Amino acid sequence: MRLSIHIKPFSFRLIKRLKTSQGIIEEKKGWLIHLENALGKSGWGEVSSLSHSEIAISGNLLKSLGNKISHDELETNLPFWPESLAFGVGAALGELNGLIGIGSDADWLPAPRSAILLSNNQSVLKEIDILLNNLETNQHPLTLKWKIGLEATQKEEALLFQILERLPNNARLRLDANGGLDRIQSKQWAQHFLTEPQLEWLEQPLPADDLEGLAELAKNIPIALDESLLMQPSLRKSWQSWQVRRPTLEGDPRALLQELKKKASYKMISTTFETGIGLRWIHHLAALQQQGPTPTAPGFAPGWCPNSLLFSNNPHDVWEAA
Known part of the structure; x- marks a missing residue:
């Protein structure tokens, strides 16, 4: 054809x-x-x-x-x-x-409620206060994602405690290091997961190729792989803890579509800042994940992209806006 x-x-x-x-x-x-x-x-x-x-x-x-x-x-x-x-x-x-x-x-399945990607500086506290004052937010469990490994660990830990003090008991916080920590720093961050039930997982704390260190951490706390999955795709079949799946970077999405239709567990669907054409797939896959055995908030990073027809769910509108 x-x-x-x-x-x-x-x-x-x-x-x-x-x-x-x-x-x-x-x-x-x-x-x-x-x-x-x-x-x-x-x-x-x-x-x-x-x-x-x-x-x-x-x-x-x-x-x-x-x-x-x-x-x-x-x-x-x-x-x-x-x-x-x-x-x-x-x-x-x-x-x-x-x-x-x-x-x-x-x-096309509708998009489920997304985790909120927080800012990287002191304005994060004000951002959280605004979220908590939103009545709609209070009607649903709040999931937040915060990037770490950008400042001194002691400074970020102090900010972490302030964040956790603000969050309701049913809120969840994901910490994402993008592979920017060493093993000593990762173990220091891991200690907080033993005492803070609001912490959902520690995402890619170590470099993508440090699988030994990542596996050791995963024995005690939830470790979500991201960059490691892109570097070594075979881990998508063997890693038993959480996987951050970014479909637009993984290749043909039909494989992941079938995987989620079979109710695969411990997958979280994440954006890489797509237009509305790619987002239709991201939203659909995230909705399928919600129907599986381990539903969790996807990562769409709401509020980070402009408000325009480039992000419409109508592909003709996206095409004309490009």
Whole structure:
């Protein structure tokens, strides 16, 4: 079957800079993909890597495909392409073939309530106060995510205690180091999980390749892997504790779709700041996770992206806004 393929670049700036132990994220660039078959049925995808070089490589590969390509050729190339490109094309094929979206067994599932990604500075306390004053927030358990490993440990620990003092008993706080701690620092942070029930997990405390140190920590407290899963994808099958799954960086999303349909446990679906086209998949996968044995708040980072049609759930609107 021959398919028409159209591509279009997109870019946007985050409302505020996101600082992690690995650097600063303030802008996203990528590619939108629109596949259409001879019957006029469409599939939409998005290439949304955090790597500028991967975006450039993916753009060159997409341009080399021309305007017409066979379905089989796309399927054959997928395993050899960068993961973010494989996500974009796999997502478009999945929709085109009726595995997801209109015409599938569940249509697009609505987004569940997200965890809140907090700011990285002293304004975090004011931010939490505003959240707690929101009546709607008080009607639902509040889940927060806070980046650590950016300042001296003693300073961040003091701020942690102030955060925990503010939170209601049913709130949960995730600490994310993005691989920025050493083993001594990680053990120091781990001690808090033994006495603070509001702490949900410690996310990627050690560098992605320190699997021995991560496994040792996981014997005593919940450790969620993120960057390690991207560096060593086989861990997605073997890591028994929490996994932060970022679909747009993992390759063809149809595998994760089937995994979640089979009620896989200990997965948390996370954004990498997508447009509305990618978000349809992120929201759907997160909704499936909620139906599994270990439901938990996904990470959509609400309030960090602009309010525009680029983030609409209508792919035609996204395409026109790009």
